[in-house]
Amino acid sequence: MPAHDSSGPSSPKPRSKPGASNAASPFGAFVRKPPERAVEAGEQPRAVAETESWPDDAVEVGAIVDAYGLKGWVKIAPHAGGAQGGEALIHAKCWWLAKGRERKAGQTIQAKVHGDSVVAHLAGLADRDDALALRGFRVFVRRADFPVLDNDDEFYWVDLVGLDVVNEAGEALGRVADLIDNGAHSVLRVEYPSVGKDGQPVNGERLIPFVGVYVKTVDRTAKRIVVDWQTDY
Structure with a gap:
């Protein structure tokens, strides 16, 4: 799920889906294969149960699609694919689950990539x-529980959504x-206010490759991305 600000980044194919109204935007693909995680010795995981609490930084990362085996395991389709997108699922010890009005929370005893x-x-x-019984529940984890990225030129997609984009001349691009x-x-995918053929306001769209030749700086503190891109592109 990290995007790379470099001249030759690589990123697996994420399945982007809308997040819940009480969660942040979904994220894209990871580049590292996540390890298997098991509960630590002496740890007492919290069983899945109804909950009214919901973290402010919850991010939708996948959905439970089926049972796996006979001993209470579930199968999750991560929004960015297993070996690439499962790292947040495996790294986070607590999951929040949502289906319609139902809200549950619980901890994982063991999690691993399977295909x-x-x-x-x-x-x-x-x-x-x-x-x-959990089939169809969407899975959320806290943004704070995402694995720490190794490099300053890697970014989680969820952290880029909503940032303003300007070019090197200071012109707003959306x-x-x-x-x-x-x-x-x-x-x-950058949206900006425009006017349709009927004179009504619409959202225009710019598609800017997230590579070093175009993306010059990403300043999450200032919530701004500076790119080498013209307004008429």
Whole structure:
């Protein structure tokens, strides 16, 4: 899920989906294969249960699509694919689950990549029926629980959405609405106010490759990205 600000970045193909109204935007793809995580010795994980609390920095990272095996494991489709997008799922010890008006929270006993999916055993799930009862729940983790990135030129997509984009002349180009992966690198989808043929206000769109030749600086504190891009491109 990190995007790379470099001249030759690589990023797997994420499946971008809208986040919940009480969560931040979904994120894109990871570049590192996540390790397996198991509960630490002496740790007492919290079983999945109804909850009214919801973290302010919750980010939707996948959805439970099926049971896995017979012992209470669930199968999750990460929004960015298993080996690339499962790291937040595996790294976070606590998951928040949402389906319609239902809200649950619980901790993982064990989680690992399985093909293009992530499989996990959540505390309190004893058998396949327990796991099947969670099918269709969307999975959220706290942004604070994302793994720390190794390099300053890596960014989680969720941190780029909403940033203002200006060119080197200081001209406003719009705001990052989403990111796209084209197989070679990430692309900023920048929206800006425009006028349609009927004279009505519409959102215009610019697609700016997220590579070093175009992206000059990313300042998350100032909430701004500076690019080498003209207003008439």
